[in-house]
Amino acid sequence: MFIDKVLSNKEGSASRNFLLSALWWSLFAIGAGMLAGLEFSMPDLVHNIPQLSMPHLRMWHVNGVAIGWLSMGYVGTMFYMVPALTKSKLWSERLGNFTMWAWNALMVGAFCTLINGNTEGREYAELGAVLDVMAVVALILIALNIYMTVVHRQTKKLYVSLWYFLGSLFWFPLVYIIGQRTFVALPGLNDAIIGWFYGHNILGMWFTTVGVGMMYYLLPRLTNNPLYSHGLSMLGFWGIALFYAPTGTHHILQSPVPEWLKAIAVISSIFLLVPVLTVLTNFFMTMKGKWGLAVTNMPLRFVVTSCFFYLLTCVQGPFQATRWINWYLHFTQWVVGHAHLALLGTFSFILTGAFYYGIPRLTGRQWYSQGLIRAHYWLKFLGFLLMMTSLTIAGLIQAAGWNFGVPVDQWSLQIRPYWALRAISGVMIVLGQILLAYNTFKTLYTPAILEMKAAPQEVKA
Amino acid sequence: MKGYRLGAIGIVITFFTIITTTVLLPMILFNPKPTGHGNNYIETVQANPARGRQIFVREGCFYCHTQFTRLQDRGYGPLVRAGDYVYETPHQLGTARTGPDLTNEGGKFPSQWQKAHLINPRALKPGSIMPSFSYLSDHDMNDLVAYVQTLGNERKVTHYVEAPEEYKASLARKTVDTSSDASGNAGRGLYTQNCAACHGQSGRGNGPNSVSLEKKPANLTRPFYKQYPDDFWFYRITEGVPGTRMPRFGEVLTEEQRWYLVAYVKTLQQKNEQTVDNLSELDKIEQVKLPVLTEQEWEPASGGD
Numbered sequence: 001m002f003i004d005k006v007l008s009n010k011e012g013s014a015s016r017n018f019l020l021s022a023l024w025w026s027l028f029a030i031g032a033g034m035l036a037g038l039e040f041s042m043p044d045l046v047h048n049i050p051q052l053s054m055p056h057l058r059m060w061h062v063n064g065v066a067i068g069w070l071s072m073g074y075v076g077t078m079f080y081m082v083p084a085l086t087k088s089k090l091w092s093e094r095l096g097n098f099t100m101w102a103w104n105a106l107m108v109g110a111f112c113t114l115i116n117g118n119t120e121g122r123e124y125a126e127l128g129a130v131l132d133v134m135a136v137v138a139l140i141l142i143a144l145n146i147y148m149t150v151v152h153r154q155t156k157k158l159y160v161s162l163w164y165f166l167g168s169l170f171w172f173p174l175v176y177i178i179g180q181r182t183f184v185a186l187p188g189l190n191d192a193i194i195g196w197f198y199g200h201n202i203l204g205m206w207f208t209t210v211g212v213g214m215m216y217y218l219l220p221r222l223t224n225n226p227l228y229s230h231g232l233s234m235l236g237f238w239g240i241a242l243f244y245a246p247t248g249t250h251h252i253l254q255s256p257v258p259e260w261l262k263a264i265a266v267i268s269s270i271f272l273l274v275p276v277l278t279v280l281t282n283f284f285m286t287m288k289g290k291w292g293l294a295v296t297n298m299p300l301r302f303v304v305t306s307c308f309f310y311l312l313t314c315v316q317g318p319f320q321a322t323r324w325i326n327w328y329l330h331f332t333q334w335v336v337g338h339a340h341l342a343l344l345g346t347f348s349f350i351l352t353g354a355f356y357y358g359i360p361r362l363t364g365r366q367w368y369s370q371g372l373i374r375a376h377y378w379l380k381f382l383g384f385l386l387m388m389t390s391l392t393i394a395g396l397i398q399a400a401g402w403n404f405g406v407p408v409d410q411w412s413l414q415i416r417p418y419w420a421l422r423a424i425s426g427v428m429i430v431l432g433q434i435l436l437a438y439n440t441f442k443t444l445y446t447p448a449i450l451e452m453k454a455a456p457q458e459v460k461a
Numbered sequence: 462m463k464g465y466r467l468g469a470i471g472i473v474i475t476f477f478t479i480i481t482t483t484v485l486l487p488m489i490l491f492n493p494k495p496t497g498h499g500n501n502y503i504e505t506v507q508a509n510p511a512r513g514r515q516i517f518v519r520e521g522c523f524y525c526h527t528q529f530t531r532l533q534d535r536g537y538g539p540l541v542r543a544g545d546y547v548y549e550t551p552h553q554l555g556t557a558r559t560g561p562d563l564t565n566e567g568g569k570f571p572s573q574w575q576k577a578h579l580i581n582p583r584a585l586k587p588g589s590i591m592p593s594f595s596y597l598s599d600h601d602m603n604d605l606v607a608y609v610q611t612l613g614n615e616r617k618v619t620h621y622v623e624a625p626e627e628y629k630a631s632l633a634r635k636t637v638d639t640s641s642d643a644s645g646n647a648g649r650g651l652y653t654q655n656c657a658a659c660h661g662q663s664g665r666g667n668g669p670n671s672v673s674l675e676k677k678p679a680n681l682t683r684p685f686y687k688q689y690p691d692d693f694w695f696y697r698i699t700e701g702v703p704g705t706r707m708p709r710f711g712e713v714l715t716e717e718q719r720w721y722l723v724a725y726v727k728t729l730q731q732k733n734e735q736t737v738d739n740l741s742e743l744d745k746i747e748q749v750k751l752p753v754l755t756e757q758e759w760e761p762a763s764g765g766d
Contacts, residue, residue: 039592040559040590041590043582043589043591044583044593047593047595048593049596050596050597053520053592053594053596054524054592055520055522055592056520056521058521058524059521117519117521119518119521120551121523121553122552123523123556181551185550185551187547187548187549187550188545188546188547188548188549188550188552188554189543189546189549189552191549191550191551191552192546192552192554195552251556252554254529254531254532255529255541255554256529256541256543256546257543327531327533330531331527331555331556331557331558332557333559335556335557336557398558402533402534402558403533405535405536406703406704407536407703408560409588409676410703410704412559412560412589412590413588413675416590419590
């Protein structure tokens with residue numbers, strides 16, 4: 001029947017479709033980032049095509065990666081992990097597939113508008129009003145689906161991953177509605193305060209919390225070790241819930257916004273170390289005795305890498321949020337490097353790990369090639385390290401330039417080698433993602449060699 | 462039935478033939494160029510900075526250009542205050558500075574310069590990585606320039622650049638009449654010996670050395686340089702230009718010789734900006750030229766005075 005084709009009722013189909021859509025959009029979004037990176041080195045590479053000019057590519061890159069690749073991948077992963085953790089089926093596969101189509105329509109709209117510069121002019125909240133409404137409706141339906149799955153669960157206790165998922169699905173729609181400022185026009189600085197509340201909390205209350213939930217699921221599962229401590233995991237959860245939300249103003253520390261607001265932001269940024277170190281202690285103690293598995297188990301290697309980058313991000317973050325460090329580093333590419341450390345190094349890695357873990361269990365097919373997975377890992381890992389290093393060095397040169405009053409046209413010549421390295425790193429990362437796409441295509445559309453058990457097991461507590 | 466069908470086809474074909482010949486063809490084949498007589502209604506429209514702001518947002522300028530000055534920023538005008546941003550929605554504070562801060566950009570460069578810079582940034586700022594916005598329509602670009610010229614409206618920088626304090630003293634010691642033709646003639650030889658290798662004999666910035674320089678030597682014939690006061694010329698010649706290969710001539714020339722050079726350099730500026738007919742000419746080593754401009758008025762209808 002037609003409805004079964006479009007809105008499939010098959011178990012796991014919503015999750016699988018979400019993950020595949022995420023992969024599809026990632027190619028465009030990361031590709032746009034790569035092209036924009038190339039244009040930093042070769043500013044006249046593309047001439048007279050507004051759709052491919054650097055600012056338009058950047059709008060689409062940020063939104064494509066955040067709303068497309070990461071968010072769709074996260075929802076796909078949650079649609080897989082939540083039923084597994086509650087020992088039940090997804091509340092409604094049809095609704096799940098409907099939200100999948102809605103989100104894809106949103107992405108088509110985002111692509112067509114942003115690439116032409118139809119933007120609201122708010123960083124990270126560029127999407128227009130219609131797309132904002134679509135995103136909120138889809139998010140609420142996704143949240144409904146997952147909440148109802150948890151309500152109809154077969155287990156009694158909620159594992160910590162579920163805490164994170166349920167919390168994220170409560171926070172993110174709210175953060176999105178507040179942060180997009182779709183139907184309001186606030187005065188400049190108030191607009192900036194809300195804007196950075198959003199800019200920081202799309203990370204803090206969505207990418208981080210779902211990503212950490214995924215780590216909590218994948219680490220015990222892939223190592224067969226029980227979680228080190230449930231008490232610590234709860235401390236980490238409430239710590240994030242408490243300290244993440246007020247930090248946004250640390251993005252505009254030198255602007256004339258109220259000092260008390262800056263103080264709240266800086267203090268809670270530093271306190272963020274508490275939940276982060278708690279969570280990571282828990283992860284690393286869970287890994288005890290099983291570190292060697294990361295050599296052979298590719299999904300685990302992605303997850304462990306992601307944990308280490310999470311440590312680095314969250315030490316760097318509070319460091320540069322303090323006033324005097326911020327004074328020196330603000331406005332430079334160092335911050336761009338930090339943003340990539342969080343979204344690429346940490347959350348893209350954990351999502352890729354979940355992708356490699358989930359697809360065989362959702363489709364019952366083994367990966368077409370382990371070699372391609374390894375190649376993907378090294379391209380992504382080395383590409384990212386190169387990007388991080390070059391952006392950080394470029395940022396330090398810029399920071400010195402601003403602080404010693406060197407004219408822009410003088411220091412900008414000094415960072416050209418680092419733009420070139422960044423462009424190369426972008427090519428490596430896109431190449432890795434293409435390998436993932438090719439591997440997935442081959443896995444799904446060639447005859448299966450080995451059937452896997454479709455039903456996931458419960459996490460050992 | 463068959464007769465009707467033939468008739469219907471005939472009517473449709475006839476109609477479309479007539480449409481093609483009398484409506485479509487004239488639109489394609491008949492395109493008279495404006496003669497210059499008759500009223501040109503469009504180009505008398507004044508550039509609109511409010512619309513320019515929308516284009517600033519649409520083109521994502523704020524991803525590389527911030528709009529707030531900090532205590533540690535030198536040469537970007539006074540520190541901003543909270544009240545400066547009341548009407549800024551959506552805010553364009555920006556997030557990273559790949560290019561300069563634009564808080565007080567208004568009035569720093571002539572509008573023609575801003576427009577030419579949008580079309581071909583590297584012709585005016587060698588080494589810049591700003592994308593070319595040549596795809597913007599003339600209307601869009603004029604509005605955008607008008608917006609940029611209003612930035613720092615209430616807190617305008619009155620002087621573009623100034624010589625440091627100690628040069629006021631050398632101005633007082635000046636023995637050469639830098640406005641006289643005689644002094645200018647006296648400086649000509651010094652110019653040929655010291656400056657022409659880079660700036661060119663006519664001062665257009667196209668001397669033989671300019672080929673190998675990434676930061677092209679200044680085109681001294683531009684009317685823009687008329688605004689430079691004597692002490693600023695003297696300062697530039699004495700200390701060179703930061704960020705370029707221009708040397709410190711204070712080390713090799715006496716004070717008097719430098720004043721004679723100032724006198725000569727002041728004779729180089731031409732009355733009007735030189736223009737070129739197409740953009741590819743802008744890339745040539747010869748000199749920095751500006752594109753042909755429309756008759757549109759540059760300054761905004763309100764504000765920015």
